[in-house]
Amino acid sequence: MAVRLLVPTALQRYTANQDEIQVSASTVDDALAQLAERHPDVRKHLFNDEGQLRQYVNIYVGSEDMRSLQGTQTSLKDGDEVTIVPSIAGGLDDGLPPLNKDEMLRYSRHIIMPELGVEGQQKLKAAKVLCIGAGGLGSPLAMYLAAAGVGTIGIVDFDVVDVTNLQRQIIHGQEDIGRPKMESAKETLKSINPFCNVIGFEEALSSENALEILKDFDIVIDGTDNFPTRYLVNDACVLLGKPNVYGSIFRFEGQASVFWAEKGPCYRCLYPEPPPPGMVPSCAEGGVLGILPGNIGVIQATEAVKLILGIGEPLIGRLLLYNALRMQYRELKLRKDPSCPICGPNPTITELIDYQEFCGIPQAAAAEAAKQEDGLEITVTELNDRFNRGERPVVIDVREPYEAEIAVIPNTRLIPMNEVPNHLGELPRDQEIILQCRSGKRSMQVLEYLQSQGFTKLKNLKGGILAWSEEIDPSVSQY
């Protein structure tokens, strides 16, 4: 059978610069053997010492991955095109950066593994991985990637280290409180591995800068905790053809997957639309077990390393669900959505959009501003002045009992948000009711609910107990 073998750039120096070789072969095996016979220098780049095809080389017959056919035994017919595809971090051992003596020693426990070897370690050194966020997920994953010898790690974060971060964001320490997370993360990574080149981007990822920041990296790891950035990272990765290693965490549960539109579904195939703002609480609102991001972040780091090395089965097309309380992992199959607006055959999104708007956030901000103008809010100073004048307005604290154990504002009554509907009869309709929670968000939802039940004299305490602690009484604990 007359078939054409298409040679990748990295191998062309061994084929006298030919990018295409005509052979007459009946199987893939046969075609590769003829290539190696004609150009003996190619052999060691394609096959290991046992004569097996190297794991980071993949072969396509037409547009089909041979692994989905009969592997190297796949039969060929006249006119077939056989493409040699090296793995993503530059591929092959061609042009890979050399390791010095110190690096050989440092990575010796990697190098002695046949699946890695010197070549694998060189691929890690050549790899460029971008971590979006140096928070809960970004901490463990960036630390392990640096330790493992990933040559270039980019970090995007514009946040500042806060004491409430330290329960899980182990890349930062006590002395980093008040410092930019990006700086603190950079310092930790350099102290773990001075051979690692860390590039910091101390800015918020946006539609304006995302393509520019992502374009030089091989793999993007999403460690964000908000929907606009998650959709932005997904779309930028699809547009640039890059793998997006996804992870998310909440309380005791986590998720992980690898979204790579060229090989499987993307995040939008899984979740075409974000939940309405306020529906899914963030870690700051809902809490998270401090250890949980360690588990999910390390899964993300593992997937990144596998992609770099081209070994194992990536988490493409699979959603891993982890439940720490049950200590259970479950796996769901993900399919590519043929009507996906960005990775489907007829995309409606062909460039980055306004993700705040897509996630309904300006509307939420506008609605909030409107409420303020409507006089639905009262500040902590106003409330304190009224207390000081001896007034005792009805103030309902809608937080959970365990939150009230941490701190309370005096002269308030606790009715947890979910119980409010059972206590409507006890609430005065002819008197003003002030609603209070931790930050003012939940109490505003309760306010809207009470409005729908016909209550008219309602006020929301702006900033909640956090504002009270900051502006009125610092002895009230923040959490």
Ligand SMILES: [Zn+2]
């Ligand atoms: Zn998609």
